[in-house]
Amino acid sequence: MMTLQATAPSKEVKTTVLKMEHVTKKFGGLVAVSDFNLELKDGELLGLIGPNGAGKTTIFNLITHVFPVTEGRIEFLGRDITNLKTDKIIRLGVARTFQNIRLFGNMTVKENIMTAFHAHLKSDLFSAIAFLPNYQKEEEYIQTMTWELMKELGIDHLADYKSTSLPYGLQRKLEIARALATRPKLLLLDEPAAGMNPDETLELNQLILRIREKFKLTVIVIEHDMKVIMNICERIIVLDHGVTIAEGTPEEIQKNPVVIKAYLGAGDEDA
Ligand SMILES: Nc1ncnc2c1ncn2[C@@H]1O[C@H](COP(=O)(O)OP(=O)(O)OP(=O)(O)O)[C@@H](O)[C@H]1O
Ligand SMILES: [Mg+2]
Incomplete structure (x- = not known):
């Protein structure tokens, strides 16, 4: 009789879906994103947070080439997409939603x-x-x-x-x-909970987890609503004035004094 060999998931080598290396974006004298680095594995759900103007949406705009990077390199599924046009990038499997619907x-x-x-x-x-x-x-x-x-x-x-x-x-x-x-293979959600009531937000969390599973997605979610970020993201990156000031699990981020200071210092009215 044939036996099915179970493979240990922990030893599974996961594909890198998105890689961003030393990505910087300047708008004139303003450095909106500074030396941003990220390696995102297949199926990951990453949270991107930070005070208003931190550079979060700019990162989505760089991935989808709404405008070009000033410096750095972006790879999607092992392919250099830094200089590809938006429609080509979408065709390769990147999709997004917008902060302003x-x-x-x-x-x-x-x-x-x-x-x-x-x-x-x-x-x-x-x-x-x-x-x-x-x-x-x-x-x-x-x-x-x-x-x-x-x-x-x-x-x-x-x-x-x-x-x-x-x-x-x-x-x-x-x-x-x-x-x-x-x-898409990679889904970028820019403040999906904005304008939602608490019940809808809870439901959104379930929805994001469900579609990730069903459509085999890798997801980056930008959110001010911590009920989304802390409950569903496995990893969080915190930006402040374009700079990555922290990275870690929800528990690590919640305890991080630098993060707390950035939020309090900015008087984060949206959180
Ligand atoms: N197309 C643009 N031209 C000039 N400056 C820009 C442009 N897009 C963004 N910026 C500036 O870059 C900085 C980062 O903006 P970004 O929209 O990425 O912030 P954010 O983290 O998404 O903020 P929010 O939480 O308010 O959405 C801001 O100072 C913004 O004014
Ligand atoms: Mg934004």
């Missing part, structure tokens, strides 16, 4: 997600006309996947609502659904 306001929930699928599958006019059967298959696939994503995020009952008619918490969920439509 970006949805197609005139579109329904369903249309918003379908548009994200379309953009990703690049069903351009050429393939639509030249390969009609494939195009139809693609349309069916998009329909099915859109419903699946809406169900996964618990917004399927809102399919035909205009996205901007939804409360903030639900718009944030829709943004996550749109991000997932591009089938």
Whole structure:
């Protein structure tokens, strides 16, 4: 009889999903991010925190090449992406949500997600006309996947609502659904709990853990809400004025005097 050999998970060598080496971003005289280093392994859930203006969103903007790095190098799944264009990086498997929600306001929930699928599958006019059967298959696939994503995020009952008619918490969920439509490996969430009430925030925590498992994601979450950061992140990096001032587990970060000082010193009104 055949026996199944269990492999010890602790000895498993995990792939590096994202590597940032000596990344610096200057805006004129302002150093928004200074010598930032990160190695993120497959499946990790990293929290990025710090007072307002610390450079958190800038790091997402650098990973997705909204603007170029001033210095340093960024690797995604072993490939140098430092100088690649945003759409190429998204195509390789990086997706994000935005601090200021970006949805197609005139579109329904369903249309918003379908548009994200379309953009990703690049069903351009050429393939639509030249390969009609494939195009139809693609349309069916998009329909099915859109419903699946809406169900996964618990917004399927809102399919035909205009996205901007939804409360903030639900718009944030829709943004996550749109991000997932591009089938990312790395998901970047910029303040996903902003505008959510405490119940929604708790639910968001479960949602992030669930989608990480289901879609085999590696996640970086920027948050001011410590109920998100401390409850779901395995590792936290703290930025202050562009500089990494601490890195560690939630327990280590909560006790770290340098972190406490940075937050109190900044009078963190959002925390
Ligand atoms: N495109 C830009 N041009 C010029 N300065 C910028 C630009 N983007 C960000 N900055 C500046 O870089 C610094 C870091 O900004 P960033 O948005 O990354 O902070 P943050 O940590 O996300 O803050 P918050 O918690 O308020 O969102 C700030 O001083 C900001 O004003
Ligand atoms: Mg920000």
